[in-house]
Amino acid sequence: MTDIAETRTTPLAAGRAADRIRKRYAAERRFRLYGLVAVCVSIAFLALMLLSIVSKGYTAFQQTMVYVDVHLDESVIDPKGSRNADDLARANYGALIRKTVAGLFPEVSGRRDKRKVRKLLSPGATYDVRAMVMDDPSLIGKRISLWVPASDDFDQLLKGNIRRDVPESDRRVSDKELAWIDSLMEKGLVEKQFNTRFFTAGASQEPELAGILGAAVGSFLTLLVTFLVSFPLGIMTATYLEEFAPKNRWTDLIEVNINNLAAVPSIVFGLLGLAVFLNFFGLPRSAPLVGGLVLALMTLPTIIITSRAALKAVPPSIREAAFGMGASRLQVVVHHVVPLAMPGILTGSIIGMAQALGETAPLLMIGMVAFVADIPTGFFDPATALPVQVYLWADSAERAFVERTSAAIMVLLAFLFIMNLFAVYLRKRFERRW
Amino acid sequence: MIKTVIRLAAIVPLAIAAEASARDQIRIVGSSTVFPFATAVAEEFGKTTSFKTPVVESTGSGGGLKLFCAGVGVNHPDVTNASRRIKKSEVDRCHKNGVAGIVEVKVGYDGIVVANSKKTGQLQLTRRDIFLALAKNIPAGEGKWVPNPHKTWKDVNASLPATKIEVLGPPPTSGTRDAFAELALEGGCKTFKWVKAMKKKDKKAYKAACHTVREDGAYIEAGENDNLIVQKLEANPNALGVFGFSFLDQNADKIQGSLVDGKAPTFENIADGNYPVSRPLYFYVKKAHVGVVPGIKEYVAEFTSDKAWGDEGYLTDKGLIPMPMDERKMFRSNSANLENLSM
Structure with a gap:
């Protein structure tokens, strides 16, 4: 043997072999480089997306507020002195704000100008004062000081989204209004504060009053229904098909159908939901319950397919060992196979749920693409979802909704992040090595 | 076992239907052009009255009229917005499904x-x-x-x-x-x-x-x-x-x-x-729902008040072009009297 080897390794052949080895190493280096480039490109895209969203949206977390003194005149709020909640709710708080503004700008005269100067404050000022009085009727007759939101144009001007240096005709804020705003700022009555309202209010047509809580609660309720329906159904289907079902033409047919369903466009599920849940069962429109059921139908195939893959990945030796110890089929599946497959099942479920979180198309058909001002409190209340809110705001004309759209996307991403974090935690708990 | 399941399946939708029949919130569908105006009115209406804030869906004019004309009852919307006038074929469809009384309100121009x-x-x-x-x-x-x-x-x-x-x-x-x-x-x-x-x-x-x-x-x-x-x-x-x-x-x-x-x-x-x-913008009100779903009349009154659709109303801030005074007056009294649509 050594003879032959020696005769073959002529200097020429050795050179060629070294060449080939070099080439192989070079190919491997190139391959690694391609991989690295691919990773860098995807990171760059992700960073670009996040950067553009955050840079556009971070200003929405601040809101320009104006400090005002309001005299809670008893003769306006409660002339009869009854302190009846109904009378207090219906009182003309707008008049109080009008008086306050007139006190701030005593020099402004003329109907048009008076109206314009009032517009510097958001209609939210009136609602805030009313809420304060309703909470504590003993305030009536006193003079209170509070921060009220400025109008969206005022706010956008301070944030630089409406520019001062363009001609007056191209600006939504006239020179007169600019002077008023400057005088307010000189007096130190204007401040940018953390925009709590954005996180505690429902939808509004006034950008400065609009909040994301209604949509977030809607998304939460909807996804809760989706999870409660699709997770058990998905696991049971996958376990039955993988562990118990006989392999015949029927199960093949079911498998093909499940795979096909996973590829059906989501709008089709919306139409199905409209026909079955709304028209046949008579469930209410725009309800998180219906949205959750529709999205559950959509995510079921994803969960089933990934769960089956996870069950398949459990080594047969585990099953055989359990059988060897005398476990029944049910015991093998419930005590050993499913717990070991759980990390994979959870990964699949979270992918399905993340998809469901981002859907708007099926929700359109069942009436969840809507303006809902009240924050939903149950599964039957009208509600929207986070992506719907993003879509509706992106479609609004007001300049101030641009930053709020980006901010809503950030909230959506945070929601997704928390969901994923929870899944990673669960996966870590179930994970077992063999 | 199977029997109880069937019974449950029959009871659940009934129970839900019973709940739905007590709808106390106005449902509005229709044009995406009228949507910002309708929502502004809905919001103001919800904040200044004791009624719930109406739910406004953006479905497009055609889609809205289709839903609107599908029938009478709490599962169908009370009001639909349109960025064009209702068509003859749509009125026929409405009549066929029992929606007889329709009130037309022109809101302004776009x-x-x-x-x-x-x-x-x-x-x-x-x-x-x-x-x-x-x-x-x-x-x-x-x-x-x-x-x-x-x-x-x-x-x-x-x-x-x-x-x-x-x-x-x-x-x-x-x-x-x-x-x-x-x-x-x-x-x-x-x-x-x-x-x-x-x-x-x-x-x-x-x-x-x-x-x-x-x-x-x-x-x-x-x-x-x-x-x-x-x-x-x-x-x-x-x-x-x-x-x-x-x-x-x-x-x-x-x-x-x-x-x-x-x-x-x-x-x-x-x-x-x-x-x-x-072009003119409209909304249509289902007469049969007035008095059944609370607040419809008040909502229409809010929409047609001068503080909303007038020359200096809050809708003009949203970009609505108001109608001349006479036309506003006419549509206000027509809608308050719930006069039927005439084509």
Whole structure:
């Protein structure tokens, strides 16, 4: 043997072999480089997306507020002195704000100008004062000081989204209004504060009053229904098909159908939901319950397919060992196979749920693409979802909704992040090595 | 076991239906153009009265009327918004499904603007220019049509700049597109005398010729999102965009509206009816629901009050162009008396 080897390794052949080895190493280096480039490109895209969203949206977390003194005149709020909640709710708080503004700008005269100067404050000022009085009727007759939101144009001007240096005709804020705003700022009555309202209010047509809580609660309720329906159904289907079902033409047919369903466009599920849940069962429109059921139908195939893959990945030796110890089929599946497959099942479920979180198309058909001002409190209340809110705001004309759209996307991403974090935690708990 | 399951399956929807029959919240569907106005009214209504804030869905005019006409009962909407008038066929459909009483309320006007970036000059267009630039086929002598050969605005009208024709506009599903075709394209189409004569003889062919938009890339369907069109105009100063007046109003620092037939798309011109491309907006109320679902009458009263749709009402801040005083008065009293729609 050594003879032959020696005769073959002529200097020429050795050179060629070294060449080939070099080439192989070079190919491997190139391959690694391609991989690295691919990773860098995807990171760059992700960073670009996040950067553009955050840079556009971070200003929405601040809101320009104006400090005002309001005299809670008893003769306006409660002339009869009854302190009846109904009378207090219906009182003309707008008049109080009008008086306050007139006190701030005593020099402004003329109907048009008076109206314009009032517009510097958001209609939210009136609602805030009313809420304060309703909470504590003993305030009536006193003079209170509070921060009220400025109008969206005022706010956008301070944030630089409406520019001062363009001609007056191209600006939504006239020179007169600019002077008023400057005088307010000189007096130190204007401040940018953390925009709590954005996180505690429902939808509004006034950008400065609009909040994301209604949509977030809607998304939460909807996804809760989706999870409660699709997770058990998905696991049971996958376990039955993988562990118990006989392999015949029927199960093949079911498998093909499940795979096909996973590829059906989501709008089709919306139409199905409209026909079955709304028209046949008579469930209410725009309800998180219906949205959750529709999205559950959509995510079921994803969960089933990934769960089956996870069950398949459990080594047969585990099953055989359990059988060897005398476990029944049910015991093998419930005590050993499913717990070991759980990390994979959870990964699949979270992918399905993340998809469901981002859907708007099926929700359109069942009436969840809507303006809902009240924050939903149950599964039957009208509600929207986070992506719907993003879509509706992106479609609004007001300049101030641009930053709020980006901010809503950030909230959506945070929601997704928390969901994923929870899944990673669960996966870590179930994970077992063999 | 199976029996109980069946029984449960039968009871659950019944229980839900019973709950739904006690609906205490107004449901509104319809046009995406009227949506910002209807939501503003709904919000004000919810905050200043003891009724719940109505739920407003943005389904498009056609989709809204379809839902509205599907029947009477709590599962069907009470009000639908439309950026065009209800059609005869839709009224028939309503009647067939038992929706007999419909109250029509015109709320105001919306101008459709043809705008471009401020980085280039303002265009002075006529409706005929718009038609010749965007129609699929254009007239070439009496009774003859040729595929639109125009590549630049100069080809259309020698007084216009020699920039490529590039117009971003809404897709055919949009009510804005319908109105644009009817007012701008047809308006230009009619300026050919023999085409106008065609209207009497063969209405279908006339409409097909005047409303069909070219498909060779000069007209780009930019989706329903008008903000997107505004952004694209900024990026491409040579392009024109077609969208509602409120978006021009909000973005006056970036874009300018072209003059159409010598009239600029300003609030005053649209309100006076001088600007030719403007359309009325409506909402329709289901009479059978008034008194059943609480608050409908009050909602209509809020919408038709001068503090909402008047010359200085809060809806004009949102971009609605108000109707003249007399017309407002008429529609206010009609809606308060729940007078039936007459076609």
